[in-house]
Amino acid sequence: MGGPATVVITPPSGRSAQTAPLLDKLQSLLTTLERRYSRYLADSLISTINTRAGSGDFTRLDLESETLLEVADQLWHSSGGLFDITSGVLRKAWRFDATHIPVDVSQLASLQDRVGWEKVERTAQGIHLPVKGMEIDLGGLVKEYAADSAVSLLRDHGVTSGLIELAGDVATIGCQPSGAPWQVGIRAPQGGDPLGGIALSSAAAATSGNYARTLRFEGRTYGHLLNPHTGWPVEGPTSVTVIGENCLSAGAVSTIACLQSPQAAMTWLSDAGLPWLMIDREAVCSGPLAAEMGLSLT
Amino acid sequence: MKNALCTVGIVAPLLLQTGCVQMESVEAWDRGYLAEDTMQWETDARSARLKGHVYTSKEASTGGSGAAGGGCGCN
Amino acid sequence: MNPLHSNSAFVRSLTRTLATLPAYQTGAALADAPPAFTEVGVRYSHYSEDDIDASSVIFGATSRYDIDITQLWIEAPVGASWSVALDVQNDYQTGASPWFVGTDQNGQPGVIMSGASIQDNRVEVGVATRYFWADGNAGLNVSHSDEDDYEALSMAFDASWNTAGNTRTWTTSVSNSRDKVNPTQGVIPVFVTNEALDTQSGYFGVSQILSRTTIVRVGLNYTYSDGYLSDPYKLNDQRPQSHERIALSTGYRHFLIDANASVHFDYRYYADSWGVDSHTVELGWAQHFERTTLTPYFRYYSQREADFFQVVADLNEPHFADDYRLSSYGAMTLGARWAINLGDWTFEIEGERYWSDANWGLYDGDPAPALVDFWRGTIAIMWRFD
Numbered sequence: 033m034g035g036p037a038t039v040v041i042t043p044p045s046g047r048s049a050q051t052a053p054l055l056d057k058l059q060s061l062l063t064t065l066e067r068r069y070s071r072y073l074a075d076s077l078i079s080t081i082n083t084r085a086g087s088g089d090f091t092r093l094d095l096e097s098e099t100l101l102e103v104a105d106q107l108w109h110s111s112g113g114l115f116d117i118t119s120g121v122l123r124k125a126w127r128f129d130a131t132h133i134p135v136d137v138s139q140l141a142s143l144q145d146r147v148g149w150e151k152v153e154r155t156a157q158g159i160h161l162p163v164k165g166m167e168i169d170l171g172g173l174v175k176e177y178a179a180d181s182a183v184s185l186l187r188d189h190g191v192t193s194g195l196i197e198l199a200g201d202v203a204t205i206g207c208q209p210s211g212a213p214w215q216v217g218i219r220a221p222q223g224g225d226p227l228g229g230i231a232l233s234s235a236a237a238a239t240s241g242n243y244a245r246t247l248r249f250e251g252r253t254y255g256h257l258l259n260p261h262t263g264w265p266v267e268g269p270t271s272v273t274v275i276g277e278n279c280l281s282a283g284a285v286s287t288i289a290c291l292q293s294p295q296a297a298m299t300w301l302s303d304a305g306l307p308w309l310m311i312d313r314e315a316v317c318s319g320p321l322a323a324e325m326g327l328s329l330t
Numbered sequence: 331m332k333n334a335l336c337t338v339g340i341v342a343p344l345l346l347q348t349g350c351v352q353m354e355s356v357e358a359w360d361r362g363y364l365a366e367d368t369m370q371w372e373t374d375a376r377s378a379r380l381k382g383h384v385y386t387s388k389e390a391s392t393g394g395s396g397a398a399g400g401g402c403g404c405n
Numbered sequence: 406m407n408p409l410h411s412n413s414a415f416v417r418s419l420t421r422t423l424a425t426l427p428a429y430q431t432g433a434a435l436a437d438a439p440p441a442f443t444e445v446g447v448r449y450s451h452y453s454e455d456d457i458d459a460s461s462v463i464f465g466a467t468s469r470y471d472i473d474i475t476q477l478w479i480e481a482p483v484g485a486s487w488s489v490a491l492d493v494q495n496d497y498q499t500g501a502s503p504w505f506v507g508t509d510q511n512g513q514p515g516v517i518m519s520g521a522s523i524q525d526n527r528v529e530v531g532v533a534t535r536y537f538w539a540d541g542n543a544g545l546n547v548s549h550s551d552e553d554d555y556e557a558l559s560m561a562f563d564a565s566w567n568t569a570g571n572t573r574t575w576t577t578s579v580s581n582s583r584d585k586v587n588p589t590q591g592v593i594p595v596f597v598t599n600e601a602l603d604t605q606s607g608y609f610g611v612s613q614i615l616s617r618t619t620i621v622r623v624g625l626n627y628t629y630s631d632g633y634l635s636d637p638y639k640l641n642d643q644r645p646q647s648h649e650r651i652a653l654s655t656g657y658r659h660f661l662i663d664a665n666a667s668v669h670f671d672y673r674y675y676a677d678s679w680g681v682d683s684h685t686v687e688l689g690w691a692q693h694f695e696r697t698t699l700t701p702y703f704r705y706y707s708q709r710e711a712d713f714f715q716v717v718a719d720l721n722e723p724h725f726a727d728d729y730r731l732s733s734y735g736a737m738t739l740g741a742r743w744a745i746n747l748g749d750w751t752f753e754i755e756g757e758r759y760w761s762d763a764n765w766g767l768y769d770g771d772p773a774p775a776l777v778d779f780w781r782g783t784i785a786i787m788w789r790f791d
Contacts, residue, residue: 389706390711
């Protein structure tokens with residue numbers, strides 16, 4: 033999935049000998065998901081679908097990929113088209129190094145033809161991308177799904193205390209062995225010490241944000257999330273953290289929040305009904321988690 | 331009324347036994363729709379009791395939704 | 406309220422989509438369990454009968470009953486397997502009602518209404534407890550009802566259990582009520598003091614899941630009453646000392662995924678030892694919106710008159726009554742319920758209108774002049790917390 037992973041588990045009592053094989057199973061689960069959904073591996077399901085774009089050949093889907101694409105569809109609907117797994121190709125028009133004008137506008141215009149989830153054909157035969165050069169990217173969703181799958185695997189093996197972190201998303205089982213909830217730090221956008229900690233117990237926390245890769249151009253800071261309609265980076269909040277029952281649900285809410293203006297994101301987040309924290313571009317923190325974490329709301 | 335009782339005693343179990351009622355098995359995790367509040371037999375126990383109370387005191391019929399009744403001076 | 410259980414349409418529909426994947430299936434969800442939260446609620450209803458048609462009245466005022474009903478309750482889980490509830494209801498009733506039906510100078514039947522308006526207050530207090538286990542639950546309910554002229558003590562026990570992979574639920578209940586009637590003298594002359602009646606009732610039913618969006622049920626109810634069963638405020642009313650009643654009921658609920666709505670159908674057939682038969686059909690459509698649900702509904706009712714009912718009572722018969730509630734007639738109700746959910750709070754507004762007419766029924770019989778039309782409005786507020 034291209035990011036760091038941390039796993040902490042307390043083996044079920046009397047079964048410490050099973051820890052190593054369990055971690056192996058976990059590793060194998062994550063590798064399998066990577067092989068199936070990575071854009072970079074030529075024989076992955078996603079690459080197969082992308083290679084067949086414009087060819088007329090449909091790709092059959094299994095229950096898992098069918099459901100993940102259904103989730104992508106639901107997020108596309110609920111976000112008014114801002115969440116669009118076909119929008120990745122727009123990145124080709126952008127250069128996030130400081131020496132050039134960052135965008136080739138004519139290239140952007142031609143890339144727009146290759147973007148649009150509404151164009152994707154999904155039937156009982158499977159999925160087909162109708163325009164040559166169209167690509168889908170399930171990276172974000174699969175990362176969260178992987179964390180949830182890992183939790184499910186560990187629970188099935190009797191683990192009642194554990195934590196898994198995949199590239200910034202965290203899922204927990206139960207509490208720490210001491211009985212206290214797991215403490216997860218929320219990093220500050222500018223790096224350095226964490227802003228604070230949130231307590232998780234059999235809950236997941238997903239963080240989306242524009243801070244990982246940013247670019248300053250003509251006095252404005254842009255993140256790397258692109259608006260599929262315009263092709264330009266979204267002027268969204270710096271980061272949003274949401275807590276939910278599982279990573280995928282929490283991540284869906286936080287990702288869609290980051291695709292909107294901070295104002296619109298606040299409405300979206302409070303309607304979604306899950307605990308949230310938003311850090312806007314002026315580093316102002318808001319949301320019910322901010323109060324819980326003791327962050328000043330100025 | 332005796333006839334009605336006999337008919338009812340036979341028809342009700344028959345409906346379940348025969349194939350005239352199509353049943354699918356539904357996995358535990360697929361019960362989301364069935365769990366919706368508008369899919370319950372009574373949206374709210376007190377609301378149902380109120381409605382029943384009003385109709386029972388204005389009409390000659392009682393019963394129908396399950397629990398047997400309590401008393402009041404309504405008829 | 407569990408902060409991770411979001412009520413938003415977005416999260417709920419995402420959860421439903423994910424439920425097909427093994428990673429999101431938790432095996433433990435099935436056990437019957439007490440509610441996860443405590444609920445406190447209040448509901449206020451106003452019930453108002455239309456004035457009786459002046460042309461149907463021989464003597465007396467034309468205004469009929471107005472009733473204010475207030476319900477208060479609290480229901481809470483206790484430990485992992487129990488719940489308790491306390492219910493208090495107050496009914497405040499004013500108005501006049503038919504005293505008897507006579508004939509006017511043209512030989513036409515007409516109503517003589519009770520003189521002045523009555524004022525009656527009833528308080529009912531009920532306590533209930535419920536026990537939950539993996540495959541079912543059982544409850545015990547005791548309630549006491551008190552008003553100037555009537556007192557009742559009731560007890561009910563019910564149990565449900567799941568079979569067939571939890572797709573089938575069996576339910577049974579029994580109840581008993583001991584009532585004492587002590588009619589108040591004054592507004593209309595009454596000739597009865599200190600009477601009692603007993604009622605026993607039993608129910609047996611089964612509900613079956615047919616698909617992920619459909620559930621049906623069927624049930625049978627039997628009730629037996631004995632004692633003083635007449636209406637002491639009606640001059641010409643002498644009913645049998647025993648009353649046997651059965652009701653067969655069926656129900657259907659189906660969720661329409663594309664419409665985001667559920668459709669309701671309920672039917673009840675009733676018959677009793679007094680010769681009354683009835684059919685009741687109820688239809689409802691519950692439409693979900695982002696945070697609210699709107700449920701319009703329709704009800705049709707038709708009953709056959711009791712054996713001893715006469716428009717103008719025949720006092721030579723062993724049993725007689727001119728109570729319009731024992732006549733042949735049909736009735737329709739149109740109503741709607743609007744529920745708004747805001748986090749821990751739920752608000753409800755409901756209104757309905759009921760019309761009855763001797764010509765709307767499926768059975769023949771002479772029309773009683775005092776058939777009633779009414780409307781009812783209700784508002785409720787509920788608060789859930791844990």
